[in-house]
Amino acid sequence: MLAGIFVILLFYVLGEAAAWLIGGLVPGSVLGMVLLFVALCLKIVKADTVRPAARWLCDNMGLFFLPAGVGIVNALDILSSNWEAILTACVVSTVAVIITVATIQEAFEKRRAAAQNQQTPQNPER
């Protein structure tokens, strides 16, 4: 567990350093996440080392939002005076994301299936 915590903090630091290098455009934690993923794929870091700590953090993440989330009490006037904007933007945008992602992914799969069909016309399965 401790070694896993160390690895996660190490990659957090590396991510923050990378964020600083690119002028802070992307949060350091997100870059740390990408670096950890790459290190795991390249077997620089063993999955067994990070698993317990990573699982513990991800399983309990709801708790970690609470302190900042309570800050919503300071933003209630922003929410109440802009609720139409928030509601419309979020509903339209969420539906748009679902439609876009599903349609593009399925189009790719259909094209791939069609290509396979052409390559093996004697195979009646597809």
Place this chain on the structure above:
Amino acid sequence: MNTLLNSEIFILMLTLAVYLVAVWLYRSTRLPLLHPLLVSIPVLALVIHLLGISYESFRHGSHIIDFLLGPTVVALGYLLYEQREHLKANSVSILTSVFVGSLIGIVSVVLIARWFGANHELVASLEPKSVTTPIAMSIAERSGGIPAIAAVVVIVVGIFGGIVGPFILNRLGIRSSIARGLALGSAAHGLGTARAMELGAIEGAISGLAIGVMGIMTAILVPVVEKLLELL
């Protein structure tokens, strides 16, 4: 007495107590609207107010919990690694569809919110609305938004996406398990994944993968979109 109430020990204990009760309530009812955060945020805010604890001492007392948000985002890299086989098998289609989805998600939310006259602070808080909460909060903070608004909006969007998602997918006639899981995870993060798991094992796994990919894409695209919209 007041010193004890404002102490780090009491505030940590109180935060954990409220959270545990909210999680218990959610697990025993399974109602999406009783999401632990939607219950614990107002309850905790109310309890703090009633006990006369200032928001500043609450933030100070709970900063250890707050700190864990960053490491949690890094730890999501491990969850992404667990789904790497699914990513490898469909990398081009997954990266393309989530990239376009993320872009359309950000642009649409920014344009609509601006059209209603929302200020930069609010727009920046809405930009990461489809991304998992810890990543959304860091994106919002980085681009000048309010992390608390991002957190609440993200959870409500997740509940909404998890409920309407399967209807939209059926309406569109999307049959592919990968496309269904990917769409739910991209639009509604963990709450979409919970729903995707009910649809099937592949849907659930792909949806979990989509959370990480969507988070990374959105973190990269938000500053790009901001720069592009400045030019307009």
